[in-house]
Amino acid sequence: MNAPAPPFARFAFSFLLIAALPCALAASATPAAAATPAAKPAAATPAASAAAAAAAPPCEACHGAHGEGMAAAHVPRIAGQSADYLKKQLDDYAAGTRDNPIMANFAKALSQQQRAKFAARYAAMSARYIPQVKPPIAVHLARGHQLAFQGDEAKRVQACNACHGPDGVGVPHAAPYLAGQSAEFLASALKAFKDGTRKNDAGELMRSVAERLDDADIAAVTGYFASVDLSTH
Amino acid sequence: MAQRLKEVDVVVIGVGMVGSIVAKELAAAGYKVVGLERGQTRFTVPEFQSPAVHDELRFDIRKALMQDNTREPVTFRNQGAQVALPVRRWESFLPGTGLGGSMVHWNGQTYRFQATDFQLATRTRERYGKNFLDPDVTIQDWGVTYDDLEPHYDRFEYLLGTSGKAGNIKGRIQAGGDPHESPRSRDYPTPPQKEHFQGAMFRKAAGSLGYHPFPQPSSNLSQPYTNPEGVKLNACVFCGFCERYACEHYAKSVPQTVILPVLLANPNFELRTGCQVQRINLDSTKKHATGVTYIDAVGRVFEQPASLVITSTFAINNIRMLLLSGIGKPYDPATGHGVVGRNYAYQTMSTVASFFDEDVIVNPFMASGASGTLINDFAGDNFDHSGLGFIGGAFIGAVNTNGRPIQYHPVPPGTPAWGKGWKQAVVKHYNHTVMFSCHGSSVSQRQNYCDLDPTYRDAWGQPVLRITFDFPPNDIKMAAYVTAKAVEIGKAMGAKQVVGSPRKGPYTVTQYQTTHNTGGTVMGDDPKTSVVNRYLQSWDVPNVFVIGASNYPQNASWNPTGTLGALTYWAIDALKNKYLKSPGRLVSA
Numbered sequence: 123m124n125a126p127a128p129p130f131a132r133f134a135f136s137f138l139l140i141a142a143l144p145c146a147l148a149a150s151a152t153p154a155a156a157a158t159p160a161a162k163p164a165a166a167t168p169a170a171s172a173a174a175a176a177a178a179p180p181c182e183a184c185h186g187a188h189g190e191g192m193a194a195a196h197v198p199r200i201a202g203q204s205a206d207y208l209k210k211q212l213d214d215y216a217a218g219t220r221d222n223p224i225m226a227n228f229a230k231a232l233s234q235q236q237r238a239k240f241a242a243r244y245a246a247m248s249a250r251y252i253p254q255v256k257p258p259i260a261v262h263l264a265r266g267h268q269l270a271f272q273g274d275e276a277k278r279v280q281a282c283n284a285c286h287g288p289d290g291v292g293v294p295h296a297a298p299y300l301a302g303q304s305a306e307f308l309a310s311a312l313k314a315f316k317d318g319t320r321k322n323d324a325g326e327l328m329r330s331v332a333e334r335l336d337d338a339d340i341a342a343v344t345g346y347f348a349s350v351d352l353s354t355h
Numbered sequence: 356m357a358q359r360l361k362e363v364d365v366v367v368i369g370v371g372m373v374g375s376i377v378a379k380e381l382a383a384a385g386y387k388v389v390g391l392e393r394g395q396t397r398f399t400v401p402e403f404q405s406p407a408v409h410d411e412l413r414f415d416i417r418k419a420l421m422q423d424n425t426r427e428p429v430t431f432r433n434q435g436a437q438v439a440l441p442v443r444r445w446e447s448f449l450p451g452t453g454l455g456g457s458m459v460h461w462n463g464q465t466y467r468f469q470a471t472d473f474q475l476a477t478r479t480r481e482r483y484g485k486n487f488l489d490p491d492v493t494i495q496d497w498g499v500t501y502d503d504l505e506p507h508y509d510r511f512e513y514l515l516g517t518s519g520k521a522g523n524i525k526g527r528i529q530a531g532g533d534p535h536e537s538p539r540s541r542d543y544p545t546p547p548q549k550e551h552f553q554g555a556m557f558r559k560a561a562g563s564l565g566y567h568p569f570p571q572p573s574s575n576l577s578q579p580y581t582n583p584e585g586v587k588l589n590a591c592v593f594c595g596f597c598e599r600y601a602c603e604h605y606a607k608s609v610p611q612t613v614i615l616p617v618l619l620a621n622p623n624f625e626l627r628t629g630c631q632v633q634r635i636n637l638d639s640t641k642k643h644a645t646g647v648t649y650i651d652a653v654g655r656v657f658e659q660p661a662s663l664v665i666t667s668t669f670a671i672n673n674i675r676m677l678l679l680s681g682i683g684k685p686y687d688p689a690t691g692h693g694v695v696g697r698n699y700a701y702q703t704m705s706t707v708a709s710f711f712d713e714d715v716i717v718n719p720f721m722a723s724g725a726s727g728t729l730i731n732d733f734a735g736d737n738f739d740h741s742g743l744g745f746i747g748g749a750f751i752g753a754v755n756t757n758g759r760p761i762q763y764h765p766v767p768p769g770t771p772a773w774g775k776g777w778k779q780a781v782v783k784h785y786n787h788t789v790m791f792s793c794h795g796s797s798v799s800q801r802q803n804y805c806d807l808d809p810t811y812r813d814a815w816g817q818p819v820l821r822i823t824f825d826f827p828p829n830d831i832k833m834a835a836y837v838t839a840k841a842v843e844i845g846k847a848m849g850a851k852q853v854v855g856s857p858r859k860g861p862y863t864v865t866q867y868q869t870t871h872n873t874g875g876t877v878m879g880d881d882p883k884t885s886v887v888n889r890y891l892q893s894w895d896v897p898n899v900f901v902i903g904a905s906n907y908p909q910n911a912s913w914n915p916t917g918t919l920g921a922l923t924y925w926a927i928d929a930l931k932n933k934y935l936k937s938p939g940r941l942v943s944a
Contacts, residue, residue, distance in 0.1 A: 325590025
């Protein structure tokens with residue numbers, strides 16, 4: 123029923139990270155270990171912690187100077203995402219309930235205070251909307267809009283907006299924004315919920331939804347949310 | 356002139372919880388079943404989706420999901436000497452309409468009654484003597500026992516996926532559950548919901564007083580669940596919009612989320628919505644039903660012949676259906692004779708508000724309809740009533756269901772009712788108050804009953820139902836006693852001010868209390884004091900079954916839905932294994 127999603131997302135992420143890391147993370151902790159998924163996660167050494175706490179955060183390398191993300195590499199936009207949500211994700215990466223070797227390495231190296239600080243930093247940022255390289259065609263947009271606003275009774279899927287707020291703008295403390303998010307990232311997140319590699323959703327709320335969506339639905343709904351430019355709301 | 360339709364095996368009147376379950380079982384057994392629903396078809400998608408469903412003005416204040424009382428009102432009076440007037444705004448109780456029925460807007464509190472409740476008259480006589488009660492009290496035994504119903508309670512809870520903690524499995528007391536409950540055959544299908552902060556405070560305080568707190572059994576689920584029908588539900592997100600609302604998350608167990616997908620896929624079943632049943636038709640002997648007459652949404656009149664008629668409408672509407680059809684002798688309070696409309700009862704609800712300083716933050720909006728913690732130490736016959744002058748009791752619990760902005764604003768007595776002073780008090784107390792519910796039993800009493808109103812008629816020209824009800828003295832005494840116990844728990848929580856509001860008479864229909872109307876078509880062993888036999892079959896017309904909370908001879912200390920689900924499966928068992936194999940009386944009169 124729930125065949126594991128192909129791991130291309132993680133590989134693409136890792137590959138780009140290798141390319142991107144050296145410039146931004148020249149002085150940072152163990153980039154080689156971070157970039158190798160199979161490697162044992164780096165220990166939270168004092169040196170690593172100190173580096174992570176430095177003024178130029180390692181996040182920028184992938185998430186961008188303004189938190190705009192890197193869509194093609196499945197790196198999410200985090201600018202303006204709620205601090206509670208970002209902090210929880212860092213905690214979950216460190217705890218392993220959200221499976222991502224690269225983020226796990228960074229998160230483990232950070233103290234609770236540092237995680238809270240980074241979360242607050244990106245929550246306060248704003249970044250311009252980045253249009254998709256290949257915008258979805260009309261029929262996919264329509265299906266995505268239907269899933270976002272209405273859901274699908276035949277599949278017993280409720281509207282995304284029921285939790286993620288009007289047009290996916292997010293509900294601070296409770297649910298992240300989806301509007302303007304990278305479609306590639308959203309798709310990899312849905313697939314991770316679906317195949318169980320991401321299980322940091324209380325009550326399996328996201329898994330319950332993701333496992334009822336097929337590839338076409340995932341493409342449609344993620345394409346739809348990526349097309350929403352919040353600055354025009 | 357009514358258009359006569361092709362005969363079917365079974366007509367079900369009202370496609371709510373009971374109707375859906377009965378229709379599903381009989382259609383699956385191969386019978387041709389037609390379900391007649393007066394309201395509209397509606398499903399989780401699109402009808403129940405937010406933000407539209409989170410409209411407090413539309414659903415809470417204007418009662419969008421309820422029976423249309425501009426077309427089909429009820430009239431009310433406290434006593435027989437008064438003139439009853441139509442209830443123009445639903446307030447005290449909220450009968451639903453539409454596919455899925457009233458269950459669509461329920462809170463999901465899923466209780467069993469206790470073994471003693473089903474033999475209340477016998478038990479009271481044995482324990483307290485035959486002169487203990489007010490002579491006007493007309494409580495009676497149900498004609499079924501808890502042991503009869505246990506497998507059916509179990510089946511209903513597993514249909515819903517109810518989240519709870521057993522307190523007694525096959526006689527073994529389970530830590531953390533309700534030690535007063537009657538033995539259950541196994542634990543709940545899913546673990547309890549997360550406890551909200553008020554519940555945690557209550558648990559600690561009630562425990563310190565030697566009581567036995569436990570998590571409320573909830574059919575807003577704690578985790579995803581696939582029921583035995585193969586239908587899958589999600590976990591509840593604690594959005595705080597349960598009671599009076601439909602759930603957009605497939606997380607509240609209602610017909611749409613537990614059984615309708617299976618029923619509607621069965622070609623033996625046909626759903627017809629917008630169909631207002633006028634009466635059950637009888638042949639010239641008046642002892643056999645030939646079907647029903649209904650009017651559709653555009654005013655066409657149809658006669659639907661059927662071999663078996665099951666009325667499964669909301670409690671008070673079941674009473675009216677029998678009265679309009681001439682089935683069973685109407686009750687006359689002057690003589691005490693007759694049965695239809697007799698033993699109408701309710702629920703005796705009291706509250707306690709515990710006000711704290713601003714450092715205690717409770718976040719009341721973060722709730723499901725059935726999250727919370729309670730005790731049964733003062734419910735039912737779980738304590739000695741000798742010398743108290745009443746029977747029955749109430750569960751006491753911090754079972755707060757919501758903190759919605761229009762309706763929820765606890766303020767202490769003495770607060771101005773409007774203006775600046777009121778607004779300041781609302782802001783001050785909104786997030787720092789713990790509300791308890793004292794959910795009390797209701798005895799049936801000679802003067803309380805339902806009949807057809809002599810004056811008012813519905814949109815189709817038929818007499819509406821008239822309710823005559825006031826709180827019996829027994830229940831006023833009970834409310835005072837139990838509320839005082841609840842105040843002690845509030846004090847043990849360390850509240851700055853604890854305000855108990857025991858229910859007092861007269862009963863008013865202009866203040867919300869609960870939608871737990873019971874009685875009027877009660878079940879029993881004696882046709883002189885019951886409308887249906889122990890299998891919910893009409894004594895007078897054996898091919899009519901009546902299923903609803905209208906079957907309860909009196910109401911117990913808990914929400915009635917769990918018991919109604921058990922009675923539904925109990926009646927289905929009798930229908931499938933007894934009646935339909937050999938139609939006729941299941942109990943000789």
